Amino acid sequence: MENTILRIENLSKSYGSSTILKDVNLTVNEGDTVVIIGPSGTGKSTLLRCINLLTKTNSGRIFLDDKEINAHGVDENDVRKHIGMVFQDFLLFNHLTALENVMIGPSKVLKMDQVAAREKAFFELERVGLKDKAHLYPGQLSGGQKQRVGIARALAMDPRVMLFDEPTSALDPELIGEVLEVMRKLALEGMTMLVVTHEMGFAREVADKIVFMEHGVVAEEGAPDDLFFHPKHERTREFLWKITELYGKHDQEKGENPE
């Protein structure tokens, strides 16, 4: 039986009178990759920020390994140690080298000793294929490399689940591939991931489940093939059609013949 890592129940979030999320329910099982798609301004990023408590929810419950994490009195710093987050605009620490960016979590937050933290950081950099760039500063890396360091930084905390907030949206087209490649590898290694993205090729190929969100609600969810070929809702079909149109047929074909 599959083990549920993340469970969200009736989550709602509003800023003043504008509702961002309404009664969102979502489960992510261990080792699964769940991809959230949907138009901009639908609350996808807000949902991720609610999960790692960077944004406070109005109502609803979030469970990580069956422990309610948005309850009153929970140590939010402790919760975040177990949830990795990768940002759209990387947000690497600009004054630290790639290695130090990855090291700082293990050494300052997990209180590992320097030698062990360094070793861990090298290991994670190798995982994203950047061991040779360890001593460069973020300002000296390309966008794709920065994002891979961002992924390594999150991985170094050995999180239970990784959240990706449009990890390739800020990248030049030719740099997107290297980041998706790393994410694909993580999925194969059994990392539990929740990914917000517009990369439909990646979604179809890697996702165990795709969630279509619109206007702050989960409009439809299902296995990639069901969602892509037999969407229940007209809106889902429309959105997928538009996105496919935008990114070209290339993605569709790639989905059927994974490289």
Next chain:
Amino acid sequence: MNEFIDFFRTALPDFYQGAIITLKLTGVGLGLGFLLGLPAAVMRVYGGKYLRWLAVGYIELFRGTPVLVQLFLVYFGLPDLGVTLSRMTAAYIVLGLNSGAYQAEYFRGAIQAVGSGQMMAARAIGMSRIEAIRHIILPQALRLVIPAWSNEPTSLLKASAIAFLIAVPDLMTKAKTVAAHTYNPIGTYLSVAVVYLVIVFVINGVFSFIEKKARIPGLELEF
């Protein structure tokens, strides 16, 4: 011109003692100002309501009133309340408090330039606010602040001349004495201006060196 150089030579030993006092005032004022200004800036940006008010109150009070008034209040006013300070102590305290208020604003600008994204990323790997400020925000802010902050030592050096008005034997006070003894005010004050100028040049040189040393590729303010 030769006359001036001769005069400058003879007056230099007197100026030397004064310059030491002036440098002491500047150094202590700067150090005290740093110790006050950095926490004030952090409180102003990240503090809760009360801490923020406290920081803003301090900063605006000392930036909003003449440093001379502050000096007279501390040196001539406090004795009425039973607190008598020596001339040097009064000058140290006032220059420190005053500089701290200005430094706080330099630091605040730099902290805000680091950006809220860095804080978010630090929190996302499980750092507390304090840890994030210490390990992520300040190391960047202290680099970004250098170009703007390097105005402070020189401006404080020049501002320290007001200590003359409570008879602290600084460079300016020495100059006044020399001018009275030699009946050569132009020569004296020109010489003093030269001494100030040389010190300012040295300080500026030191800071542009520090700025270069602390530089990190990709981490600088764009103009």
